[in-house]
Each structure stands twice: as C-alpha cells, then as structure tokens.
Amino acid sequence: MFPIASDFVSRTRKPGPVAGRYPVRFGTAELLRDADRANAWLVSVDGVAQSHVDLDDPADLEFDYIRRFADVVDQLPPGPLEALHIGGAACTLPRYVAASRPGSRQLVFDADGELVELVRAQLGLRVPGLRVRVTDGREGLTTRREDTADLLVVDAFERATLAGGLATLEATRSIAAILRPPGIYLANITDGAGLPFARRFLATLREVFPEVLLLADPAVLKGRRFGNLVFTASASPLPTAEIARRTASAAFPTRCVEGAELRKLAGRANPITDEDRPPSPQPPADILGLFQRGRE
Template structure:
C-alpha cells in the first residue's frame, strides 16, 4: 500500500521539478532577450527600452520604468492596456466596419493604435507626431511596421507639429488621438483649451477626438480636462474602469468628443466591449463630472499628476 501511495507523490515531485526547470529556462531566456534589447537615452535623460511583455505575448515600450505601449507583432488587434482597448472600442464604432479612416496621432509610443487601425481598416491614411527621433528609431528597428502601411511619422513637439501638417488635413480627419507623455506625465501645454482648439481644426464635421487622461484620487485634473475639451467640442463621453471613474484609484480615463452628437447606440456596445468592469459616462453624468471645474488655459495649465512608482511595480 505504501508503494501504491508513494507513486503519485513521486510523479507530482517529478512534474514539479520539470515545471521549475522550465520556468528557470524561460526566465533565463527572457533575461537574455531583455539584455539584448538596445537602450536609448531620450532628450530629457530618461531611458527607453523595448522589452518582452511580462504578461504573455508581445512587447512593451518602457520609459524609465513606466510602460508606455504594448505591441503584439503577431496580432496587432491585441490591445493589452485597458485604456487603449477602450480607444479601440470607440474606433470600431466609427464609420462602417473596415472602412479606411484618416487619423492623426499625437504621441507615437510604439504605434499601438496606428497598427490596430492599419490591421482593422486597411487603406487608412495616418499621420503621427512624435517628439523623440531616438525613440522612433528604437521602435522602428525593434518593432517594425507592416509593409505597405500608409503612415507618416513626423518628429517634433505635438502642438507645434500640428501647424506643420498639410493644409489638406484641415477639416478632414475622422480621428485625432492625443496620448502624449513625457515620462509618466502629459505636458501642461498639451492640456489647454488653446491646444484642443488647434487639434479640433483638423476634425471632419463628425470626426472624433480621443484623449488619454491619467489621474488619481479626486480626479481634479481629469475633471478640468473634461471641462476643457467640452469648451471646444460640445459632445463628450468618458470611458474608464468603474473605480477609476469614481476617483478611488489612479488610472486612465478616455475622453471621446465631437462637434456632432455621438451615436447613442455606441453606449451599450462600448460597455459590452469592456474591458470590464467598464463605465461610460454621458449626458448628465458628464455634466456632473465636470461641474465647477475650471477650463485649463495656456496661462494656468499644469501637467498631469505623476503616479507613484509602486503603480508600475511588476
């Protein structure tokens, strides 16, 4: 009986040892992969790297310990970060499914959304403005774009770069995305009513502006951003994880805004698209969210709040 009882224990021990050895081999391989990825120093002194994603599949652009982008080269429709998935859900509702879009992206990162649009809407025309040439070189070398993508990357400040875009884009963009970070913060000059006024000039009459806003408890910065965007574009919805939208934890909120009413049929579909638990605020909820918040101007703007370092601890 002892022999019979001992046998499965031995099998379990063998399996445990095999799993441990496999995990060690995988960890060593990942360490070698990370060590082989070149680092580049950006103009502000921070270090940018492209590293294997710790969440299984794909790669991350990491800037001084802050994950900026996730890219899956094998499946560009895989949107890992929550706020990017919410942006993707809005993009999916625009025009007819698969119809090409004209898009302007302020802030490149690893080009997650441009890759998504290229994969889901072939033939789209896209312009990207990225501040750092060295960052773009790092991404282009290590995370190459698909052949034939109609995408132009321009180097320079996002706001100044708007003034250098072709005049033919004025009033022609289906989508403008503002997702600009210096380290873990959005620069102050990209949070103002003057900035959003400049960006909105490129929108088609029913074009959509998407803004990524990061904020923590109380959401004072996010409330100002919603008030500021609404001063330029009348129709606004806000997408976020439930606890983030309640101001109970640091996280990302997505503002979607347009001159034209955003279709009401979007709302249940955006909720269903997740990531869950999802919340879409509109109408009176947005009124209440922005109540009492001052519009941000070039004279009094601030950068987005800096998250604590522990937020990105693996």
C-alpha cells in the first residue's frame, strides 16, 4: 500500500516522480511506475486508469484508444496544429502532438485542479506550446472563438463516467463552430451491451457533422464487452481509407465504421440534448480500472 501524499502541490520540480496515492477533486489519484519502461507512469483515479505517459518518449502510447487518436491526428495536413483538449490528466495526447508537430499551440481544459497540480509537480507540464487551464469543459467552450482550432479532443471522465454535458447536441454545435476546415473532432466514450449511449452520441454527431467515423474493437462494437469507442467527425472529407488501413494493421486491430454501416448502427436513436441527457454508462465492477488500458 502506498502512503497517502498530501504535499504534492509545490511547483518545485522533484528529482523524479514519486509513486503514491494523492487526494484530488474527483477521488484519490494513484501514480504508478511502469515496470517495463524506465520513465513511464500510469495515473489512475479511484482505480480507473486515466493516463499512461512515457516521459522519455511521448510517441510511446500505451492505451489503445490513444493510439487511435494518434492515427487520426497523423492524417491532418502537415505542420503545427492549433488544438483544444477537454480532459487532460497526464496530457498524453498533447505531449504526442507537441513531439510529432513542433510549433503546435495547445490548450487543455481540465476540471480537476488538484489532479492538474499533481501532474505538474510529479510528471511536469513544461511542454512546448502547451497551456493547461482548470475549468469545466462546457464553460471552457464558451471562451473560444469560432474557426480557431484544427483539432478538438474530448476525453473527459469523472469517476469513470463521461463528464456532464459534453456529449449533447448543444455542446457538439459549439465544438463544430470552434473547428476550422479541415479540422477534426475526436471523442472518446465508453459503452457496453447494445451500445445505447454510443448510438445516441452517434446520432448527435450526425446531426451536426457531415463526416463521421467510428473506431472500435470488434468485441466492443458488437456489444460483447464494455470498452472505448473513438468517434471522428469533421465538416470536411475524412481520410477514411488511410485511417482504416492503419487501424486494421494495429497490434490490437480496430474496426473503422462508416457510411451505410454507421447509419444502420445509429438506427432511430435520438440525439442527446441538454434537456434529454441519458446517464453516462458505468463500467462493470469486474473490469473497473482496466477498460481504458491498451493491453487487456
């Protein structure tokens, strides 16, 4: 059992990260060293994995859904990006973008100020071009101007459930307005048997964006197990063939669903709205803390 650490908020960088348990806004965070990598760390909150980051190699992406994020990001036009991330934790994807696209300017919104300070103190946030702001995601969206982002990512969970209000039609319209062509919206959600939440989220995206893709493990897509689903949406045509090729050849092959198959999956599902917002899916107890891992 690791000791509870209470003095983590100092901004003075320590010689190295200290494994342990730390109180944060949405529970108790735990910082664990990766046994297979010299300077890689796992951040979890109340047993649910939030981030895995290799401080020596930002391109080393452990979680499978983050790899899928990277597959899509890599298809954006070459050069620096203007990116907005809602949900940060250890900022795995922003670190990847900063390393793979030097000169990028990125802003992260995260509602858990204590977790942000933990990451800053233990794992460092001095990433070129990166700013982190403690704020609720919906509130943060209202502060951004239209046509200012090439990439907008929603990966925000509180106690294993998607942060409130980010999957609604109203939020999605705000996100679409912030993106400029050929900007891409990436969202990570979780769901289980029957995919009821995913179907409604898909209906929401299709109401706003003309181009939508879904990337998911085949077992998750068939509702056989609870897991992550990555949605990609844009006002511009998506490089579907290249994304499908990369995801199919991954160590953990992923289905790329588009077109008629995607419309069939959505079926008659209604978009999620602020007035009609279903609860975010809860992971089963037997896989709590594991469903976000890249190696299951």
